[in-house]
Amino acid sequence: MAPETLQPRADSALPEQAMAPQPWRIHSVRPDVASNEVFSWTLYPEPGVEPGPPPAPGQFNMLYLFGVGEVPISVSAITADGGIVHTTRAVGSVTRTMQDLGPGAVVGLRGPFGTAWPVEQARGRDLVLVAGGIGLAPLRPVIHAALERRDDFGHVVVCYGARSPGDMIFRDELEAWGARDDLDLRITVDRGTAAWRGDVGVVTQLIDRGGFDRRNTLAMVCGPEVMMRFAASSLERRGLKPEDIFVSMERNMRCAVGFCGHCQIGAHFVCRDGPVFPYPVMEPAFRIREL
């Protein structure tokens, strides 16, 4: 097991001060797909706000739209000057309202919450990141960390699956990562287009191509649950031990501090004990229907 991810980080926001949203201002909005259905906000704290500890890769914040509602959004990047980037898909009433906000708007922010990807545990090992759809967002800080400290890691493989070429997010960065010799970026789409020259098929087939040392690899997987289950199977088939695989769960997180129970899976609160879990901890839950 990995203690690093089994316990909430010691520097996570403490429950007694975690329930009051602090005002943060939207500095910029960036559409991540042409339809603007997926977009990124860069946020900075309003004057007088003491920001919490910088979010670790994999952690999330609760973003509060005054009078509308609050949603858990994972952190997709930290800027050099302390801004926090959140990437969101407009799928519900809150996130659709978020879509209409522009630079200058103020939102409430609580956090960071939850467990982090075990980046330190991957030092000296090959690193395989498997992302599906918008699941690339919570893994992007890991890619940034790996590239900043490239010598700390062995072979770095990023497998990314999207619905179609038009649904791929962070396209500029994908292009930049693809041009690097020290990062093995593999991209596939479920449905190609006439202009698409890359791979077609599910993201698990990118894992099956190997290219990492099965005895010394740590894998992090983020995407729809069914994808994570099949990705973990593929990784195990390639020889990874289950305890070397980590997944990030998504549930209806409300309080973010493990009080309300909305995000409970079995004995675990995703907001407090997750969202990043060692695969063996979540594997039994994957086998329970409708959980």
Add this chain to the structure above:
Amino acid sequence: MNELLAILEDQPFFADMEPEHRRLLAACAAKNGYPAGTRLMRDHEPAETFWLIREGQVALESPLREGCVTFQTLGPGDILGWSWLLPPYRASYDARALTDLHTLRFDAGVLREHMEADPAFGYMLMKHFSALIVQRLQAARLQALDIYSHGGPGHGT
């Protein structure tokens, strides 16, 4: 022959086979190259071959009236072709080289005869190809689920 054996030993699909089975497979294999654009398989045509892709990319396509639709691509380490294994021994899709290809090409017609004559070899190869077919079937199911769609599984608030 030794070179072909070495290639097979390095590939996960063949790595766990008994040495004598790998030798038999190597005896039915040859290195082949194909330029980009080559059509290796055509829907409904007799299937007497399978390939191990060593370098390059292949598109599996369904021919429709509107044109060919790519439903999967294969790359290095992937096996292309399993229709040779079961009657009526006809391809069920097209396969086209998207890039220049380096492959090992196997004479599946001869391998079928070996499988009939040597049940242990036949069972071993059938198990390996069954696993491959199951993987492809699971992949096709995942694609059909459209898991990244609006409001599909895994998308919340």
